[in-house]
Amino acid sequence: MACNASQSRRPNGGYSPKLHRLMVTPEGVGLNIHIASAGARAGAVVLDLVFIILIMLVYGILLGIIISNFNIDENGSFGSFLLVFSIIFWFVLRNAYFLFFELGSKSATWGKRILGIRVASRNGGRLTKESIIARNLVREIELFLPLTYVISTSVQGDISNYAVLAGAIWVAIFLFFPFFNKDRLRCGDLVAGTWVVHAEKAKMTDIVASSESMTSQISTDYQFSDAELDIYGEYELKTLEKVLREDNADAERAVYEAICNKLGWMPGGGDERAFLENYYTQLRARLEGGMRFGKRRADKFDRQD
Amino acid sequence: MSQAETASTTIGGIDTSVMSNAILRSDRFRVEREAEWQRLDTIITHIEKGRTRRISDEDAMALPTLYRKTVSALSIARESSLDDGLVTYLESLTLRAYYQVYGTRTSLGRWLSEFIGGGWSRAIRAIQLEIWIMVAIMIAGSVVGYVLVDQNSDWYFALVPGEMSGGRVPGADPAILKETLGGVEEGSEDGLSVFAASLFSNNAGVGIFAFALGFAFGIPTILLEIYNFTLLGAMTWVFVDADLGVEFIGWLSIHGTTELLAILLAGAAGLHIGRSMAFPGQLTHMAALQKAGTQGALVMTGVVVMLIMAAVLEGFGRQLITGTVARYAIGYGLLLFWIVYFVFAGRGKGSAQDDGNSDGV
Numbered sequence: 001m002a003c004n005a006s007q008s009r010r011p012n013g014g015y016s017p018k019l020h021r022l023m024v025t026p027e028g029v030g031l032n033i034h035i036a037s038a039g040a041r042a043g044a045v046v047l048d049l050v051f052i053i054l055i056m057l058v059y060g061i062l063l064g065i066i067i068s069n070f071n072i073d074e075n076g077s078f079g080s081f082l083l084v085f086s087i088i089f090w091f092v093l094r095n096a097y098f099l100f101f102e103l104g105s106k107s108a109t110w111g112k113r114i115l116g117i118r119v120a121s122r123n124g125g126r127l128t129k130e131s132i133i134a135r136n137l138v139r140e141i142e143l144f145l146p147l148t149y150v151i152s153t154s155v156q157g158d159i160s161n162y163a164v165l166a167g168a169i170w171v172a173i174f175l176f177f178p179f180f181n182k183d184r185l186r187c188g189d190l191v192a193g194t195w196v197v198h199a200e201k202a203k204m205t206d207i208v209a210s211s212e213s214m215t216s217q218i219s220t221d222y223q224f225s226d227a228e229l230d231i232y233g234e235y236e237l238k239t240l241e242k243v244l245r246e247d248n249a250d251a252e253r254a255v256y257e258a259i260c261n262k263l264g265w266m267p268g269g270g271d272e273r274a275f276l277e278n279y280y281t282q283l284r285a286r287l288e289g290g291m292r293f294g295k296r297r298a299d300k301f302d303r304q305d
Numbered sequence: 306m307s308q309a310e311t312a313s314t315t316i317g318g319i320d321t322s323v324m325s326n327a328i329l330r331s332d333r334f335r336v337e338r339e340a341e342w343q344r345l346d347t348i349i350t351h352i353e354k355g356r357t358r359r360i361s362d363e364d365a366m367a368l369p370t371l372y373r374k375t376v377s378a379l380s381i382a383r384e385s386s387l388d389d390g391l392v393t394y395l396e397s398l399t400l401r402a403y404y405q406v407y408g409t410r411t412s413l414g415r416w417l418s419e420f421i422g423g424g425w426s427r428a429i430r431a432i433q434l435e436i437w438i439m440v441a442i443m444i445a446g447s448v449v450g451y452v453l454v455d456q457n458s459d460w461y462f463a464l465v466p467g468e469m470s471g472g473r474v475p476g477a478d479p480a481i482l483k484e485t486l487g488g489v490e491e492g493s494e495d496g497l498s499v500f501a502a503s504l505f506s507n508n509a510g511v512g513i514f515a516f517a518l519g520f521a522f523g524i525p526t527i528l529l530e531i532y533n534f535t536l537l538g539a540m541t542w543v544f545v546d547a548d549l550g551v552e553f554i555g556w557l558s559i560h561g562t563t564e565l566l567a568i569l570l571a572g573a574a575g576l577h578i579g580r581s582m583a584f585p586g587q588l589t590h591m592a593a594l595q596k597a598g599t600q601g602a603l604v605m606t607g608v609v610v611m612l613i614m615a616a617v618l619e620g621f622g623r624q625l626i627t628g629t630v631a632r633y634a635i636g637y638g639l640l641l642f643w644i645v646y647f648v649f650a651g652r653g654k655g656s657a658q659d660d661g662n663s664d665g666v
Binding site for chain 1: 307328329330331335336337339342343346352353355356373376377380384385386387388389390391393394396397398399400401403404405406407409411412413416514516536578591592594595597598600601603605606609613614617621
């Protein structure tokens, strides 16, 4: 009951229809979700890396101030302790960063929040903490390990071109992995049973053409016959709703003339909004009346009877 | 039809002043429930922004009910209302509420304390079979490495990469070998610490690779573990050959019991993933991978902690504690601790406080 023709035709808000999915909640209701595109994923991880590196930079500056102010010998035992501590700190920081934010109530790191995406459970069930741990642990293998390997060996100076190439291929395989499956999953998502989706937030809208606004109009006596209402379907109704919500006089004028032409009426002037609100309300009443008897009309081309 | 709809503006004595605002039946449906949706919206917004303290007790108690009412309202709205703005709003609200109601019910701190208090040990007990396989591989690998080098010491150079041996080669002067087992010497501290740290990233690398390679049905994991323990066996032979076997094992044990146990657990977790994929049983391959993956992730988190401990012991403990007896005491004391912890921690608590997803057995 959750999935039917009218929902798949819902405007996708600019998301690719290929990435539209119906996630069934434990209550058995399908929710429309949009999987984050590869571009959004890449953008988020780049932003996260920037944030992590910024934190590391602040740490490095603080460390530098401590070392220079307290005259610590960088080669002394405390100096080497700081070095080991820094390596561990880097490891803990990058893991804790992702875990802390993805275990939080938004299930999204700063980068993901900026791009409006979040982690969700693929099967519609509960997003478990183990899933979050798993998907982030695999990131360690996908990204940080090969990077660390290539950087640390090249710093030591004995890295061969083959090793760099191997590291690059390794990263590339995992990097392009999301392109080769329809759900844009990286390996971590695969293991953890998660996916990354757009976190939409719609505002509560007012009732279009409420009786309050309609009585404030000069004329409310437009009456349309069933035949006059039958020329349009749900798709046109939604378009009309959008026009009324936007409250743009030019657009209303254009739609008003279009409907009048269709009805064979002479388009007048000055009363477009009242006309459209009346038409909207009566068309919706007629279509919703049909819905209650199981009759739906997707658009003006949909003629079942 | 339309006349009938527009005619009645009140029903059943419910707040007619608000009702009069709604002409259509579907709008009345909305007006009746709007307050509940807005209440849910407020609660969810507070949760999303991390302001859970500002949610009153009644609101917190009402959350599941409000969520289910909204889900049901969404179903009704989809089938009875053509107000697209409303359906879009309800979808968005339901989804947001769904994420909170079925979201992770923990913070990093709370999860950590639960994890240390038994969650980790339970996860490890759940992959016992793979652990025993890994123990067998570990023993076999070490023996093979030892025997190979014993037969022909050229094997050593084939097995151990140059930068790792650091002068520890077959036939090396026992004095030099003994020196590599010693404590800190003047001026060489820095090098040793870095060596420890890079070994840390090496071992963490081996552990995480072993886990990750479980993807390929566990075969690379097994090969990797065999290789690493063959290496260990080969190195042991060099020292035994120089009559430094006991000292070498002490040198290795102080951190090695923790470190090798960690690598063993990592390999077992990887193998668990591989085995679940090859033999998923009643589940689909994807579901089996997911179950094993999340189970393995729990084990691996602990493994990382163990590897950090091992690195600290290796970087500092080994340099400070040079007595072979003390090294044995620390190394095997820790091993005993780990075994007792893994076997007994978190028993009896069961999966009651878990999501039912972490306990595989």
